[in-house]
Amino acid sequence: MTKRAESKHKIDRRLGINLWGRPKSPVNKREYGPGQHGQRRKKPSDYGTQLMAKQRLKGYYGNIGERQFRRIYEEAVRRRGDTGENLIELLERRLDAVVYRMKYVPTVFASRQFVSHGHVTVNGKRVNIPSYIVKDGDVIAVKEKSRQLVIVLEAVALAERDVPDYVSVDHGKMTGTFVRAPKLADVPYPVQMEPNQVVEFYSR
Template sequence: MTKRTSAKYKLDRRMGENVFGRPKSPVNRREYGPGQHGQRRKSKISDFGIQLRAKQKLKGYYGDITEKQFKKNYFDASRMKGDASQNLIGLLEQRLDMVVYRAKFAPTIWAARQLVSHGHIRVNGVKCNIASRRVNVNDVVELGSKAQEMALVIEAQSLAERDIPDYVVPDGTSKVTFTRVPKLDEVPYPVRMEPNLVIEFYSR
C-alpha cells in the first residue's frame, strides 16, 4: 500500500489544474502554484519538463503510486502489442484500487486503496488485499458485507461529481463487473492526460 506523503491537493496547485475533479480543490479558488513564489511569472518549460509534468500528473492521479510500480506499468505497456500510451492507461485502469474507485465504492483513490488493504474487497468471491492487483476482463469486484454499511462507501455512492464509466458495469450497489480494458478517450479524467509524453519520458 502506498502511503500518501504530501497534501492531497498540492498536486492540483503545482499543476494548476483540478486533477481529481473535486469541488474542494484549491485550484477552484486560485490557479497559481503553492508557496510564496507561486504567483511569480512562469518561465518557459523545456521538453523534458513537459514530459516530467505529464508523468507527475498521471502518476499523482492514480494515488501517487510508487515510482517502481509506475515504471513497471510502463515496461509492461511497452512490451504489449499496439500503442504503448493506450496500453499504459489500460494497465493503470486495471488496478484493483482503481476499479474500486471507478465503481464508486470509495470517494477517493486513497480511500479505495484503504478499502482493499483492509480486506473489504472481493474479486470473483475471493478476498483480496493487494491494491495493485490487475483485474482481468469479466472479473467481478464486490464489497464485503461490513463495507456495504460503512459511511465512507455510502458517501461515495451519493457523489454527483462523477459517474461509473461504461467499462465498469454495476450489479446493484455492491458489485461490479470489469467488462473491458478502456482506451484513453473512455477514461473519465477531469483533466487532459498525455500518456504519450509519459512514454517519451521513460524511453529517452
C-alpha cells in the same frame, strides 16, 4: 478514509490543476503553484512538459511510487500495440482504480486504503492488494460486512462523477463487473492526460 488529505491538495497545487475534479480542490481558488514564486509562469521545456504529464498520471492514481510506475510502463512497452494506450489500460486495471471507478469510495487514495483493509472481493475471494490487475469479466464486490460503511454510502451518493461504461455496477448489491479494457478516450479524466508524453519521458 485516508491519511493523505493534505498531500492530495499539495499535488493539485504543485501541478496547478484540479487533478481529480473535486469541488474542494485549492486550485479552484488559486490557480498557481505554492510558495512565494508560485505565480511566476515559465514556458516549460520539452522535458518539463513530459515530466508534468508523468506527474499528472502518477498523481491521479493515488501518487504511485516511481519504481512501481516504471514497472507499469515497462509492462506497457512489452505488450503489443500503442504503448500509451497500454499504459492507460494497465493503470485502469489496477484493483484500486476499478474500485474507484465503481464509486465504492470517494477518492483514489481512499480506494487504496479500502482495498488494503480487506473490504473488497474479486470473484468471491478477498483481495487486499491495491495493484492487483483485474481481468475482463472479473466480479468486484464490497464485502457484505462493509456495505453499510459511511465512506461507501457517501461515495455512492456522490453526483460529481459517473460510472464509465467499461465497468458495470449494481450499487444495491454492491457488486460490479470489469467489462473490458478501456482506451484513453473512454476514461473520464477531469483533466487532459498525455500518456504519449510519458512514453517520451521514459524513452529519453
